[in-house]
Amino acid sequence: MDFEYTEAQRDLSGLARELLTDWAGRHPRPDDTGFDARLWGAMARAGLLEAALPEQVGGGYGLLEQCGVLIEIGRTVAPAPYATSIAVVAAVLAEFGDDAQVRRWLRPMLRGEGTLAPALARDFASFEAERDEKSWRVRGSQSVVAAGAFADGYLVEARIGANSVLLLVDREAEGVTVTRQHAVNGTDAALLELDAVLIPRAAAISAPEAPAWARRRAAVAVCAHQLGVLERALEMTAEYARTRKQFDKPIGAFQAVRQRLADAYIDVEAVRLTLWQAAWRESHGLAAESEIDVAKFWASEAGHRVAHTAVHVHASTGIYLDYPMQRYFTAAKRAEFESGTATAHLRGLGLALDAPV
Template identity: 30%
Template sequence: MDFTPTEEQAAARDLAARIFGDLSTPERLAAAGTGSDAETWKALCAAGLVAAVADTGLLGLVLLLEEQGRTTAQVPFAASCVYGLLAVSAHGSPEQRERLLPGIGDGTAVVCGAVFEPGGVRADAAGRLSGVVPVVPWLRDATHVLVADDRRRLWLVRTADARCAPVELTAPWAAGRLTLEGTPGEPVGGTDAYDDVLATARTAFAGLQAGVCAGSLARAVEHTNTREQFGRPLAAKQGVQLRAADAYMDTEAIRVTAYEAAWRRDEGLAYATHALTAAWWASEAGQRVVHAGQHLHGGTGADLEHPVHRHFLWGRQLDAYLGCGSEVLQELGELIASGEEET
């Protein structure tokens, strides 16, 4: 295994870091409220970073999402790349790829996903969908939504054909409630598409969590090095050092497991168990890290307007989105016991 970024991946990561760093400042994020940052999204698409994921692969996307997580930039980057660009590239028909990928790449089409909990949507023989998905992140920004039905088949639905009502989450992810009432959908891929898209999503959002945790820890390190108590920086205290060290090791575990799962997908290797491992670390360790980041700020961390609180909200939202640690661990154990995936 070699997780060293290629020149193209490193260049895309560095460009993303500059865009997120320049535009996703605490002041602009506060002004955006719970909505998305249209200027940052436009800049990312204009720089070709969404379209570049088709060439840099899932590992390249994970590197970009780390940079988004460091700043908690409010853009549908992960969703549109996972449920749109990568899903259509891997499982769409030639006609679908030709029709959909250019718009997804330049940002004029935004795709979100309702795939984590299949069962609430049914499809009839004519491909018309009915059912309700209570929460779909980034639905309010989307032109299309990738939906999994009760038989784990994937359908692409235009949001203009469905009913979408705003829903507020812990993190400002422009979410909505999706209601389908005989809504037309077009099938995407065959029977294996669902498992691949789900594993891709778990890996990508684990990468996003690695960035959220890294950003939270960086703020905690800066605070404890500059804040003094009894004439000494807080960072000089052994208890602070140990708490920060634990958070650093957790963050690295999230990062390396996400890298491994992404690398295996890009290499055409089985990676379902590795995606679940990354999701478990992102869920279980991620909430520990963002709690530590807020705790290390002391009373300042309790300020809802402090930037570290955004990392706390994002970390907890990602924990919920990926599934609590015990649920993910149970699924991982069942998959290993079944022997369905060769590792």
């Protein structure tokens, strides 16, 4: 495995950092909606939404390049739903969608004209589907659908018997109810309720492997975004420890502070290593379920520790709304639970280890 950035990753990451750093400098206190339409449009015009997708939809890259962009979004905690709209929904459509689905759902999003949010299966929330010769009918609800409050449509995973299917659902379809929810770091989440919603057969992703593929991509995307959040939070905390003085010494000179920062550094590097291992295997079509479980475990556990270290070292400054650290803390806490908790992924890893050879 070679974890060095490719030339394409360096180019896309550099472009994303330049664009997002400029945006962050002009918006030190963004609102809590989780979406800035002007930023999303700027990313589309810069080619960031399209470039990290396969060649068949005009891009030429893939998951590794998406992770590079997601790290930069995490570093600025920018309100751009790339992890949901591009890394999951757009990637699914590029991989499994037919020409009509690409024209109807994917192309407008790549032009920055809207967003789509995934509502993938969880243990505690699900959708049920029935089908006939012409359509699907879907019932159910799911809470805290990330980026769902402002999405124009949804990629819903619904159970049908012992299997599941991915369905594209228009927000304006009859029977669809979207209720904005306030999550830990904003109001982008939504309760999505489908009351016997009629969906054309053409809106289904036919590939049977697509639901599991989408769940894997969603977990990797969360890990990449979390790496950017933690990386930048640690940089800010180290700089604060160098400049903040107590007893005429920088607080970073005290052993307890140094030890916490050293532990945080190790945690961030563990998130980095496990992310790239999982992303590399997934991008090369290799079995990656266990590696993704390990990566998400570290993103959750290390994310918890690093976020708390950052706030503790900053003391009361770390939770001031006028100081940016609180945004990194809440973003890290949100990512801790997105796409499954550490415990859920440890259980998945345990099942894999216990499986007969």
